[in-house]
Structure formats: C-alpha cells, structure tokens
Amino acid sequence: MMAAPIGDYVALASVMFFIGVLGVIVRRNPLIMLMSIELMFNAANLLLIAFARAWLQNSGQIFAFLVITVAAAEAAIGLAIIVTTFRPEKYVDVDDVRALKG
Amino acid sequence: MIAFWLVGTILIASAVWTIAARKPVYSVVALLLNFAALAVLYLTLSAEFLAVIQIIVYSGAILVLFVFVIALLSSGTAPFAAGPNRLPKIWMPAGIIVAAAFVFLTYALVRAPALTPPRAGAVGNAGVFGSIADFGKALFTVQLLPFEVTALILMVAVIGVITLGGEQMRAPSPPHEAKVERAMREAILREGEG
Numbered sequence: 001m002m003a004a005p006i007g008d009y010v011a012l013a014s015v016m017f018f019i020g021v022l023g024v025i026v027r028r029n030p031l032i033m034l035m036s037i038e039l040m041f042n043a044a045n046l047l048l049i050a051f052a053r054a055w056l057q058n059s060g061q062i063f064a065f066l067v068i069t070v071a072a073a074e075a076a077i078g079l080a081i082i083v084t085t086f087r088p089e090k091y092v093d094v095d096d097v098r099a100l101k102g
Numbered sequence: 103m104i105a106f107w108l109v110g111t112i113l114i115a116s117a118v119w120t121i122a123a124r125k126p127v128y129s130v131v132a133l134l135l136n137f138a139a140l141a142v143l144y145l146t147l148s149a150e151f152l153a154v155i156q157i158i159v160y161s162g163a164i165l166v167l168f169v170f171v172i173a174l175l176s177s178g179t180a181p182f183a184a185g186p187n188r189l190p191k192i193w194m195p196a197g198i199i200v201a202a203a204f205v206f207l208t209y210a211l212v213r214a215p216a217l218t219p220p221r222a223g224a225v226g227n228a229g230v231f232g233s234i235a236d237f238g239k240a241l242f243t244v245q246l247l248p249f250e251v252t253a254l255i256l257m258v259a260v261i262g263v264i265t266l267g268g269e270q271m272r273a274p275s276p277p278h279e280a281k282v283e284r285a286m287r288e289a290i291l292r293e294g295e296g
Contacts, residue, residue, distance in 0.1 A: 009143070010211055073255050
C-alpha cells in the first residue's frame with residue numbers, strides 16, 4: 001500500500017537535497033550548515049527507502065540505517081569541532097576562522 | 103494521496119524554515135518538524151523500523167546535541183545572531199547554481215530507467231517486506247558486514263569526540279585567558295569614557 005508513485009518521493013527528496021545545498025552555500029553559521037548537511041543526508045535516506053520499497057528489497061533500508069549512523073557520527077564530531085573552534089570567539093561565523101591558514 | 107502531499111508540504115516548508123531561520127534554535131525546531139514528517143513518509147514506504155529509528159536517533163539524540171551546543175556557545179556574552187549576515191551577497195549566485203543543479207537532476211531522473219520498477223521480477227515479498235522481523239533478520243544474517251561497520255563508525259566517532267573535547271578540558275589556554283582579560287579591561291575603559 002504505497003501512498004504515492006515513486007516519482008513523487010524522488011521529487012520531494014531532490015527538492016529537500018537542494019534546500020540543504022543552498023543552506024550550506026548561503027548560511028555562515030556552522031550550526032545551521034551542519035543542519036543543512038543533515039537535510040541532505042535525510043534526502044538521500046528518503047530516496048534509498050523509496051527505492052527499497054519499489055524493488056521490495058531491504059538492502060536499501062540497511063544502507064539507510066548505515067547512513068543514519070554516519071550522520072550521527074558526523075553530527076557528534078562536527079559539533080565537537082564547532083565547540084572547540086568557536087568557544088573562545090565572539091561571533092560564530094565560519095568565515096572568521098583563520099586558525100588553519102598557512 | 104492528499105495525506106502524502108500534506109506531509110510533503112510540511113517536509114519542504116520545514117526544510118526551508120531550517121535554512122532561513124534567524125536563530126539556530128528555530129532551525130532546530132524546524133528540523134524536528136522535518137524529521138517527524140520524514141518518519142511519516144518512511145511509514146508509508148513500509149519502513150517501520152527506520153521510522154522509529156528516525157524519531158529516536160535524530161529527534162532524540164542528534165537534535166538534543168544541537169540544542170546543547172547552542173546553549174554552550176551562547177552562554178557567554180555574544181549570542182549567535184551578532185555575526186554579520188552575509189545572506190544578500192551570495193544569495194543570487196548560490197540560488198542560480200542550485201536551481202541549475204536541480205533542473206539537471208530532474209532532467210537526469212526523468213530519463214532514468216530506474217523510475218520504473220520491475221513489475222514481474224520484483225524480488226521479495228510485499229507481505230513481509232519492511233517489517234521489523236524482516237529487517238532484523240536481514241541485518242544479522244545477510245547484511246552482517248554493514249552492521250559491524252556501523253559499530254566501527256560509532257566507536258571512531260566516540261574516540262574522535264573524546265580527543266577533541268579532551269584537549270579543551272585539560273587546561274584553558276593562557277592566550278584565551280589573556281584575551282578575556284583584555285576584553286574586560288577594554289569594556290571597563292569604554293564605560294569610564296562614556
């Protein structure tokens with residue numbers, strides 16, 4: 001009992017993915033950039049699960065599970081980096097980070 | 103069908119709200135809405151386990167982590183929104199690039215043969231597909247390697263976070279203290295002038 005044809009899911013996922021891309025490009029707040037990356041992860045997940053349903057094979061679901069784990073690890077490490085980088089700073093803005101400049 | 107587009111609208115609107123919100127806390131709230139809508143979509147795709155995991159892991163763990171970091175970073179004097187807002191400068195080119203990429207992807211997808219799933223040769227059983235029993239059986243038998251890789255990834259993440267956070271906890275660096283002291287002195291001076 002699929003609620004909609006797979007093309008609709010693909011459309012939703014691609015719109016969501018590009019909203020995430022736009023967020024990473026436009027916003028300079030590292031937290032919101034990280035959230036945009038989460039949006040992209042989830043768009044990919046939606047595609048994987050939609051195609052798993054279309055083919056009735058659960059490899060897609062297993063891979064989505066793996067992607068969720070990777071997203072969790074990425075969020076944890078990314079947030080740790082943000083905290084260590086921006087704690088002493090006054091503003092939270094990725095363009096102000098110069099510590100790694102040669 | 104109406105329900106699908108309702109959930110889809112919530113999904114897209116909350117995604118837009120996530121990247122457009124002024125403060126990160128609003129973004130977190132929008133993202134929460136987004137993940138809830140996504141969990142509903144997973145249910146319509148008969149991915150029960152992943153819908154539950156989406157709520158528990160994303161809404162329960164990752165978003166709470168975000169909220170904690172926001173609280174940690176804005177506990178000082180300066181909140182987030184104080185930084186310069188660069189939206190107007192790169193909004194246009196970024197929008198054009200993203201729109202072009204979107205059109206390209208749509209074009210590629212419309213032409214792709216993957217959108218028409220095999221009618222006859224579909225592998226798997228619609229009756230049991232997506233149930234937690236089916237998923238668990240696959241996870242622990244055929245797909246054992248991805249499961250083990252998952253464990254490895256989580257362990258690496260934990261080690262990485264401890265390494266990153268440990269440096270900070272060991273000792274506050276002298277330059278930082280000096281910086282804070284200087285900022286306080288300047289503030290006092292400014293007050294004296296005004």
